[in-house]
Amino acid sequence: MTAAALRHAAIVGIGESRLGRVPGLTALELQREAAEAALADAGLAWKDVDGLLTTPVRTESWAMPCGMVAQGFGLDPRYIATLDVAGASGCSMVMHAAMAVATGQASTVLCVGGQPLLSHRGRDATVKALAGAGWAHPDLEAPYGPLVPTLYALVAQRHMAEYGTTAEQMAEVAVAMRGWAAMNTNAQKREPIKVADVLASPMVTSPLHVLDCALVSDGAAAFIVTSADRARDLRQRPVQPLGAGSGFSHAYIGDHTGITTTGAVRSGREAFRQAGITPADIDVAELYDCFTITVLVELEDLGFCAKGEAGAFVQGGRIGPGGSLPVTTHGGLLSAGHPGLAGGMFHVVEAVRQLRGQAGLRQVPDAELALVHGNGGIIGLHCSLVLGSV
Amino acid sequence: MADPIAPLLDAYAEDRLRLPICEDCGTAHLYPRARCPHCGGTRLAWREASGAAELASYSVVHRAPSPDFAAEVPYVVALVRLAEGPQMMARLVDVPPDAMRIGMRLALRFAAMPGGERRPVFAPAETPP
Numbered sequence: 001m002t003a004a005a006l007r008h009a010a011i012v013g014i015g016e017s018r019l020g021r022v023p024g025l026t027a028l029e030l031q032r033e034a035a036e037a038a039l040a041d042a043g044l045a046w047k048d049v050d051g052l053l054t055t056p057v058r059t060e061s062w063a064m065p066c067g068m069v070a071q072g073f074g075l076d077p078r079y080i081a082t083l084d085v086a087g088a089s090g091c092s093m094v095m096h097a098a099m100a101v102a103t104g105q106a107s108t109v110l111c112v113g114g115q116p117l118l119s120h121r122g123r124d125a126t127v128k129a130l131a132g133a134g135w136a137h138p139d140l141e142a143p144y145g146p147l148v149p150t151l152y153a154l155v156a157q158r159h160m161a162e163y164g165t166t167a168e169q170m171a172e173v174a175v176a177m178r179g180w181a182a183m184n185t186n187a188q189k190r191e192p193i194k195v196a197d198v199l200a201s202p203m204v205t206s207p208l209h210v211l212d213c214a215l216v217s218d219g220a221a222a223f224i225v226t227s228a229d230r231a232r233d234l235r236q237r238p239v240q241p242l243g244a245g246s247g248f249s250h251a252y253i254g255d256h257t258g259i260t261t262t263g264a265v266r267s268g269r270e271a272f273r274q275a276g277i278t279p280a281d282i283d284v285a286e287l288y289d290c291f292t293i294t295v296l297v298e299l300e301d302l303g304f305c306a307k308g309e310a311g312a313f314v315q316g317g318r319i320g321p322g323g324s325l326p327v328t329t330h331g332g333l334l335s336a337g338h339p340g341l342a343g344g345m346f347h348v349v350e351a352v353r354q355l356r357g358q359a360g361l362r363q364v365p366d367a368e369l370a371l372v373h374g375n376g377g378i379i380g381l382h383c384s385l386v387l388g389s390v
Numbered sequence: 391m392a393d394p395i396a397p398l399l400d401a402y403a404e405d406r407l408r409l410p411i412c413e414d415c416g417t418a419h420l421y422p423r424a425r426c427p428h429c430g431g432t433r434l435a436w437r438e439a440s441g442a443a444e445l446a447s448y449s450v451v452h453r454a455p456s457p458d459f460a461a462e463v464p465y466v467v468a469l470v471r472l473a474e475g476p477q478m479m480a481r482l483v484d485v486p487p488d489a490m491r492i493g494m495r496l497a498l499r500f501a502a503m504p505g506g507e508r509r510p511v512f513a514p515a516e517t518p519p
Binding site: 132150153157205207254 | 456
């Protein structure tokens, strides 16, 4: 896809459901909250939606998520798909919705996802269920007993050995996310934390403590993509995709040598190339933060700093409130919430909010260019977006 | 098409680590594929690994992913780089926590995992004389 084609599309509506512990709601009910918020935000009605993208959920027995959501909402879409690039799905939805609009398959695409991941089974049972859900190779990895966090811990331990990255530096990421979340009334965890709190939290799988790991949450997010022409007549200042790229390096972490470098190198390079900018031009970076180490590796692979230097880069609050590179300004998966595959959709929603100047207390002054990055699987699937306000 | 992993698992059941080696380019690879990931060759021969390896990374797991593992925590999940080149996941055994070092030399053993599977595990290599 060329950058010119991408610019036929714009994000015109964003919405979040309640996020955190929201008991008693089904996935469809949470998604309806988010979708209705996004439609109201855009000044659009359900009848205006002729395209649908959604993601799989774990909390319902849905054989065909896009069919279940379309039926549940009473939609009549001419473009419909379930998209699954694991944690990169949020960013990838923007790319695919833009392609659908650019090629005339739809005029207005509702992207929506989410589920009651926390209320469904609770945090600990969900973490255990994920360990057996295929993220580890069923024959060559799962018999050894890794949690999903263990698979990322292997990256963290290697990064520490290769580059001298410290537990304190990783903890800085968690502290920064909590600092942003304190200003996000929809965030699940808002009480401030310090580096010492992260290091004192229980060790899950070394070197990752509980506070180095994403939350488990109930919640849903939505955004609406339509043509740039139509966007001009709608309620909000449009936000356009200026560049997009995907990257893949591996499905299973054990199958990937050189685990401290990822497919984010390729996805980021392509997104920046299409947008005609460099990382230095970015005002706000909404980076996928399933674990603290994930953010460090992304900062390096996307080119915000050199390989091996992210630990030092994040020190002194550089990516938190008031820092020189604001990162994941809603508080991310570490502090705002993580309802599964829809978790990365909140990063897109936040980027749009920042580019419109609607982020309230956590607004980055004069934010005009945002980088949004989604990471999926065991740091093997990537999608990067450059977004800009029009 | 035959499952490319089957020969590896069959060897595990006999406490043997065998690697697919491409007869065209001579390179060993893991995880097993139907074609050599380096040159695309389809003539793969399975050869016995030396058992020598070095530690590529590790994590001490403190929370069991299932009741099967509850009696074992804490245990060490590792990535090891075999002398032949390929990488694999394994357990690191018989090493005190303060002796674990990425890059340390390891030797192959076999052990039963909590689920009953026989799998390669690695222990520190004996210091050469």
